[in-house]
Amino acid sequence: MGDPAQCRQLVQEAVAVFSTLDVARNNAGITGELSLPADYSLEGWQHIINVNLNSVFFCLKYGLEVMLKQGRGAIINMSSILGQVGTPTPAGYVTAKHGLIDLTQTAAQGYAAQGIRRRGAGLHRQAAARGVFGRSRASSDKASFVTGAYYPVEGGYLAR
Template sequence: MANLQGKVGLVTGGGTGIGRATAIAMAKAGATIVIGNRDASKGEAVAELIVQHGGRACFQRTDVARPEDVKSLVERAVSEYGRLDLAFNNAGVDGEQVPLHEQDIAKAAALFDVNIKGVFYCMKFEIEQMLRNGGGAIVNTSSIFGLNGYPGWSLYVASKHAVTGMTKAAALDYAKLGIRVNAVGPGPVETPLLAKGTGGNPHSYAAFVPMGRIGQPEEIADAVVWLLSDAASYVSGHTLPVDGGVCSQ
C-alpha cells in the first residue's frame, strides 16, 4: 500500500460509497483524516470507525455548494491538525437522465453548484493552504462521464468534463509550486448513488463493462491513495480511469 504517514488529508463526500472507502484507505495508509459530508450521521460514523481502528479523524458537516462551508472545512483541518497536505474532492450528485431539452433549469443549477462550483471551491481553499505548507496533492472525482459522452446525461457529462478540465489546468498552474492535481474516472461502482440510479440493481451495469462486473469502492480508493502518495510523484494533470476497461471501448 502507498504510504501517507504523517500527512493530513481532507475528504469531501466522505460518508458513503467511494468517499467512505477512500477516507478509510487513507487512514490505513497513515494519514490523519478530516471528513466533510452533508449527512452528519454518516460522516461522523466514518470518523468514529477510523478512530476505533487506531487512526486520527474528525468530521465537519459540509455542503460543498456553499463556499463558506468549504473554507471552514479547510480551516478545521489546519486548526485541528496544523496543516493540510492531501485532499480528495469527491462530493457529487448525478442529476437527471433525460434528453438535454427536457433538463430542468433549477435542477441543472443545483447539479453545477455541487459538481463544478464545489470542486472549484475545494481546490481554491485547499491550494491556498497548501501553498503556505510548501506543497500537497489533490485528487478530484471525475468519471468515465468526464472522458466520454453518454445519451441522456448531458449535464452530468458536462459537469464531469469540467472537473477533468479544471484538473488539467490547475495541475499546470501549480506544477512548479509543489502541488500535484489529478483525478479519478470511476466506471460503474457499487455505491448508494448507483443503486439509486438503477432502481436498486447496480449490477445491471455489469454488461456495459468489458470485465463483466461493476467495481467496488475500495478499488477506486486504492487508485486515489496511490495518486495522493509520493509513489505518484511524477503524475499530475491526469484523469485515471478506474472502470474495468469501459473507456477502452
C-alpha cells in the first residue's frame, strides 16, 4: 500500500464485488526504524509515512468518493495507542499514527452531515494479536450518532 493507484483499484474491486461500499476499515502499519528524529534516514521516514499515513489517506479518499455518491457509509481507521502518546522511538511510526487520528477527526467533521461516519481505534499490539477489535459494532446503524471518535483498546497501557 502507499500507492494511490493501488488504493483506488482496491476500492473499485470492492465495489465491483459487493455493488456498494458500506463499511471501509483502513489498517496499515509497519514499525519502521527505531530511531530518534535526528538519526532517522530520509528514506526510512518517507517509507513509514507513506505506508502508515498516506495509504490510509488514499483509501479514505477513494472510499469517500464512493460513499458520497451512495449518501452513506462508515469508515474505521485503525491507528495505535502510540497515536495518543509520545515515545522516543520509533519517531516515524508515532508521528504517522498521531496524524491518522487527526485525519480521522478532520474527515468526520467534514463529512458527517453527508451521511458518512468516521471512527478511529488505537490498538495495543496485544489487543491486535488477540483479535479484540474484530467485528466492530462501530460500523452498525446502532452507532449512527458516533463519528469522529477515537477508541483506545489498550489493556490499561494509557492509565500508567
